[in-house]
Amino acid sequence: MSTEASETNIPVRDPRLARPAFMLRFRRPGPALIAGASLGCLLIGLLFVAVQVRAIFSAQLQQEYIGLVLEAVDRAEGARDSAAALRGAPAVSAEKPTSDPEAYPRARHDLSERLATLDALVSASPAPAPPFSKAALAPDAPFDTASQSLDAAASYWRAQREEVSDAMRNRISRVADTLILLSAIVFGVLVTALGMYAKHNRLLAGRSHEFEHAALHDAMTGLPNRRRLFAALEATAKSAGRIAVLYIDLDGFKRVNDTQGHRIGDEFLIAVSRRFRQSVRTGDVVARIGGDEFAVLVSRFESDSELAAIAQRLIACVAQTDQQMALGLVRASIGIATFPDRVDDYWRLVAAADETMYEVKRNGKDGFAFASASS
Template identity: 55%
Template sequence: MRTAGSSKIPTPIPESAIDGQAGLRGTTRLRVRRLRLGPASIAVAALLFLLFGLLYVAIQIRTVFSDQLKQEYAGLVLEAAARVDSAREQLAVWQRMADSPASRDAAFVPAYEAARAEFSRRFASLVALVNASPSPAPPIAPMSATQVTPEAVATVLASVTAYWRAQRDASSADVRLRVAHVARTLIALAALLFCLLITALGMYAKRNLQLAGQSHEFEHASLHDSLTGLSNRRKLLAALEAAAKSARTAMVEQRLAVLYIDLDGFKQVNDLFGHRAGDEFLAAVSARFRASVRRGDLVARIGGDEFAVLVRNFAGDEELAEIARRLIACVVDTDAQLGTGRVRASVGIASYPDDVDDHRRLVAAADAAMYRVKRDGKNGFAFAAQTGRAAAL
């Protein structure tokens, strides 16, 4: 029986359920990745929208041309009907003159027959034009010569004129409507393409920023230690070379110094307390190193328990000695804080142009000075050219 103070042991979750949940999360992430659009997808979408829009515009323009042809054909029919109506009115005038004394004139009959023939010819042209319409339209029934009278033709003209005037007006309205559709479609396509272009440019810029950030991260990782965040040997040498080059460019003599630090007894921390404790020690002492030096100085981790400090523009050996004392104190304080009780530091100092005549030999000279300190009993510092001065802690 579980007592009041006991804690409830959680029921273990079956591995199959965990695998199922993990698979579901993985599938969800995969779907999310698939839904992400890139510049290429945006470009394809823009091309498809453009093609569909242009196809729609082409169809509308074709219909506009067809409506214009219908409108022009209706205009031809109405013009032919107007000519027939004019000939009908002239024939009616000649028919009214038939009862007048002028009809006895010898020139009356030829003129009357000519007016009647012109009326018949124009009406026949109208019938042929209406019956040959390319679009469905009410045809005009054939009429014999005796049936083609001004009164009968007037009735036909009334229906033909009304129908084809309505067709012309409808075609004209349809043309105006479709032209408006084409204009709106072109404006919408232009706006859509502009938005897609801006989106693609934005995504392209975002991708470039991401790549630039990744490149910066890679460059930072290649120049820094992953555990402590300090610069590595590569960046130390690059900074040393850059400082020397800057001095040569400015044609001034710049003093440079490297302090090489080795942690005495650090291996026992790993052996007795484990590598995790060793990593914590390195991270803590690295933070103290950064805080103890000047802002313009560079702290680097050279190896497992080896560090270096690049010092620019120092006053003299006493200032370098003071920096070495602070670095040694950082190790002692870190050792006391973590309770290891075993770690101290040996520091070798080399300066340019005082101790070495080539800045590229600074690291090696400081390393050699550090080993002299270790041979003399450790927990101290020494200069490359003046070994034997112990640290005054």
């Protein structure tokens, strides 16, 4: 009792859960997933490019503003050099001293105005920037104080110009790389789409061929059916001089189905169909008309004796199959009709061979006969 209870309570483990992760079946992405992922990558890439382009334009405006500031710096440095020369201090660009006592005050006033203009530009900067010292802007400010403030401003804004230029170059490089990547994605999507289109066309062509083959062939034996036989008959009659149809009926086959079962009967039909194909020439057509009836379309034969040899081989195929399966029941009756000597209309070849086959059956079966010229 306890043993049964313990066995009942043992949980049954799903065998799929015991599989390692690497053994799980990998599902290949479908076209919709690939297209969605590619579209997402394109949208992200375009958004990134748009952001970078906007940043580039902003940096370009910032660079233009820095250029204006540096122009003001250059003018202020020129005024400082002139004042320094008049003051007797070393100047960046030496000028001849003047004996005018008002020259230095005018140069100093000009420097103060240049510094005031520079301060106004710096104060109007769209980006935060270190302001000028108010003590350096006063007209009576010490020369050294004003000069140091100018040097500090010049150093800062020249460094800003280099930094903005480097940032612009990096952004342009990233935009170029992104555009190359997007082009590769677009090219990959196009190649993938063309590949899928070609694969789809191949699948459609393969299915169309399968449908056409199924419509023109017998499903069990693989032989051409009546429709395929008449199509081949029309094509052969237009290209060949003489053609013939051998109509075959399996004598005693109904007893095989009745006594041995339909499975044995189907095996017999498949086996005898294989032997029929092997016994005729490559250009001849062996077709299953239906049930236990077959037909062979022969083209380009020389004489009736050649057709008689083919008929004998077909009869032998049936007898060999019957012997191999140890049935002792099945034989063959064959009617032969030829165009244009015996039948003047090739569309009546099959019917004439069929009528002749029934004459063979009425005369004892297991043989062949030729249709009369009046058929």
